[in-house]
Amino acid sequence: MNFKRYITSSPFDVNTYVFEMNGTLYVVDPGEGISQFVKDPVVVLITHGHCDHISGIPELQVKELFISPEDAHMLTDPAANLSLSFMDHPVVVELEWKDIDSGFKTLKVPGHTKGSRFIIFDGVVFTGDTVFSDTIGRIDLGGSEEDMKVTLSRIEEFFRNLPQEWIVCPGHGETTTVKDLLRRNPFLRRNVT
Ligand SMILES: [Zn+2]
Numbered sequence: 001m002n003f004k005r006y007i008t009s010s011p012f013d014v015n016t017y018v019f020e021m022n023g024t025l026y027v028v029d030p031g032e033g034i035s036q037f038v039k040d041p042v043v044v045l046i047t048h049g050h051c052d053h054i055s056g057i058p059e060l061q062v063k064e065l066f067i068s069p070e071d072a073h074m075l076t077d078p079a080a081n082l083s084l085s086f087m088d089h090p091v092v093v094e095l096e097w098k099d100i101d102s103g104f105k106t107l108k109v110p111g112h113t114k115g116s117r118f119i120i121f122d123g124v125v126f127t128g129d130t131v132f133s134d135t136i137g138r139i140d141l142g143g144s145e146e147d148m149k150v151t152l153s154r155i156e157e158f159f160r161n162l163p164q165e166w167i168v169c170p171g172h173g174e175t176t177t178v179k180d181l182l183r184r185n186p187f188l189r190r191n192v193t
Contacts, residue, residue, distance in 0.1 A: 001124050005175065008033045012052035012086075017126060017169055018042075024063075028119065028126050029171060030056035045100060047128025047171060048116040049074025050141065051083035051091040058093060065093075066100035068108075070115025082141060107158060111148030112137035118155070125162070125178075126169045131155060133168070133176040136187045156188045 003019035009031025017028040018038055027034065027042045034056035041061040046054060049071035057065065057075075067075065074081040075097060078090035100106055100117055107118040109130045116137075119126040129137035130151065139145050159168075164179035182188055 001121050003124065003169070004037075005169070006034065006037045008056055009052040013172060014052045015169065015171055015173070015175075016056065021121075027060065028169075029053040029128065030060055032056050032059070035059035045104065045119055045126070046071070047119060047126055047130075048113040049081050050113065050129065051078070051081040051087055053128070053171060054081060054093055055083070055087070055091045057095065062095055064103075065095050065097045066103050067097050068100055068106075068115030068117050070110075071113055072097050072115070074113075080142065107155070109151045109155060110144065111139055111151040112141070112143045114143070114147070116143075118158075123163075124167045124169060127171070129171040131168075131181070131185065131187070132170040132173050133181060134173075134184050134186070136185075137171075152187055156182075159188065 003017045006016045008014050008016045014031035016030050016034050019026050025040050025042045028045045031052055032055040041063050044062050044065045046067040075093040078084045083091035105120040109116045112129045116128055116130050139148050159178050162178045166178045168176045168181050
């Protein structure tokens with residue numbers, strides 16, 4: 001899959017990914033400023049409900065919006081999506097949403113938020129803020145350390161069973177490959193013997 005990566009939601013520098021599939025334009029985690037790059041109607045996919053990953057939704061012509069049921073309340077709750085704490089204006093997205101698990105291939109990865117998801121396409125995994133190329137996401141922003149521990153062992157197994165050349169697309173920072181992720185990310189190497 002060919003995708004483009006745009007840096008949005010300054011100063012949070014969120015990776016917003018854009019790709020076309022079967023004639024539909026998809027946007028993963030649209031942050032503020034995405035309308036500079038995307039003008040056409042889109043299907044929006046959200047890895048998790050934090051404000052920096054959803055703040056660009058109101059800028060777009062949204063055909064459909066997919067998010068996990070556990071994080072969906074964050075669309076309309078500026079305290080829960082942390083815009084009240086981290087931004088100078090509340091982020092409220094008053095759109096109908098659909099369950100991302102029924103529309104797409106996902107992996108439930110609670111820890112950074114309760115409803116965090118990997119979104120999986122052929123050759124590409126969007127990991128949100130659960131795992132980055134060389135570290136993992138914070139658990140003190142509405143997440144859970146217990147959940148993250150379980151998630152880390154699950155996703156290590158998940159990545160070991162994927163083709164090693166697949167691309168890993170995190171919510172911040174550089175993209176990587178499954179192979180390099182498993183080699184470089186210290187949080188996914190703890191079980192290596
Ligand atoms: Zn986040």
